[in-house]
Amino acid sequence: MFFKxxxxxxxxxxxxxxxxxxxxxxLYLRFEQLRTHLTLWADExxxxxxxxxxxxxxxxxxxxxxxxxxxxxxxxxxxxxxKIFSYNKWGLAIPHxxxxxxxxxxxxxxxxxxxxxxxxxxxxxxxxxFNATLIIHATEIRVYAVLPTLALGAFYLSKKLIDQxxxxxxxxxxxxxxxxxxxxxxxxxxxxxxxxxxxxFY
Numbered sequence: 393m394f395f396k397x398x399x400x401x402x403x404x405x406x407x408x409x410x411x412x413x414x415x416x417x418x419l420y421l422r423f424e425q426l427r428t429h430l431t432l433w434a435d436e437x438x439x440x441x442x443x444x445x446x447x448x449x450x451x452x453x454x455x456x457x458x459x460x461x462x463x464x465x466x467x468x469x470x471x472x473x474x475k476i477f478s479y480n481k482w483g484l485a486i487p488h489x490x491x492x493x494x495x496x497x498x499x500x501x502x503x504x505x506x507x508x509x510x511x512x513x514x515x516x517x518x519x520x521x522f523n524a525t526l527i528i529h530a531t532e533i534r535v536y537a538v539l540p541t542l543a544l545g546a547f548y549l550s551k552k553l554i555d556q557x558x559x560x561x562x563x564x565x566x567x568x569x570x571x572x573x574x575x576x577x578x579x580x581x582x583x584x585x586x587x588x589x590x591x592x593f594y
Contacts, residue, residue, distance in 0.1 A: 406510060407510045407513055408500075410510060410513065410514060411500055411503075411513050411514075411517055414514070414517045414518065414521050415493075415496045415517065415521060417521070418496070418517075418521030418522065418527075419489075419492070419493070421521075421522070421527050422489070422492065422527055422530040422531055423531075425527055425528060425530070425531060426481060426482065426485055426531040429481075429531075430481045430482075431481075432479065432481065432533065433532070435534055436532060436533040436534060438457075439466070439467060439470065439533055439534065440470065440474050440479065440484065440533060442454060442457055442458070442467065443467075443470070443471050443474045443475070447471065450467075450471060454467065459580075460579075460580045462577075463576075463577060463578070463579055463580050463582065464535075464579070465535070465538075465574075465577060465578030465579060466534065466535040466537075466538060466578070466579070469487050469538070470484060470487065470533060473486055473487060481531075481533075484533050485531040485533070487538075488530060488531055488532070488533075488537035488538065489530070489531065491537060491538045491541045492530045492537065492541065494541050494545075495540055495541035495544055496517075496521070498541065498544040498545050498548050499516065499517070499520060499544055500513075501548055502544065502547065502548050503516055503517075505551070526540065535578075535579055538578070539579065539581065539585070542575045542578060542579075542582070542585050543585050543589075545571060545575070546571075546572065546575055546585050546586050546589045547589040547592075549568045549571060549572070550586075550589035550590045550592070550593050551589070551593050552568070553565070553568050554590075554593045554594065572586045
C-alpha cells in the first residue's frame with residue numbers, strides 16, 4: 393500500500409518533468425533554427441518592409457499590400473517589435489517564441505484532460521515538439537508561428553465552455569468570448585479555428 397502511494401506521488405511529478413525536458417529541447421531546436429537563419433526570407437522581408445513610418449502610415453499601406461488587411465494580426469503583433477529592434481531577427485521573434493511557449497502549456501492542459509499515463513504525454517509532445525515544419529515556422533516572421541497556439545487555445549476553451557456552460561461564471565464566458573473574437577480578427581483562418589473545435593464538441 394505504501395509502495396503504491398509512493399509510486400503514485402512520484403508519477404505526479406514525473407510527467408511535468410518529462411514534458412518540461414521535451415519542451416526545453418524543442419525550444420533549443422527552435423533557437424538553433426533561428427540562429428542559422430538570421431537573414432529574412434522574402435515573405436518575412438515583405439511583412440516587415442510595410443512597417444516603416446508611423447502606425448497611421450502602416451494602416452494606410454496595409455490594405456494596398458495585403459489580402460484581408462484588417463485580419464492580419466501578425467502584422468500588428470510584430471509592428472512594435474520592429475520599431476524597437478528594426479531588422480534584428482532575435483528581437484522580431486520574441487512574440488512568436490512567447491506564443492510557442494504558451495502553445496506548449498496549453499497542449500499540456502489538454503493532455504491532462506485526456507491522458508492517465510506518462511506515455512500519452514511523451515508521444516504527444518514528441519510529435520508536436522519535434523515536427524520539422526513547426527520548428528521552422530516557430531521563429532519565422534509570419535503568421536504560421538501563432539496559428540497553432542490559437543488552434544490549441546480554441547480547442548481547450550471550447551471544451552471548457554461546453555462542459556461547464558451553465559456553471560461557468562459570466563467573467564469566464566466573457567474571457568473565452570474575447571479570446572474567440574481576437575482569434576477571428578487575427579487571421580482569415582480564425583473563423584475556422586474557432587468554429588471547428590466548437591462543432592467537434594457539440
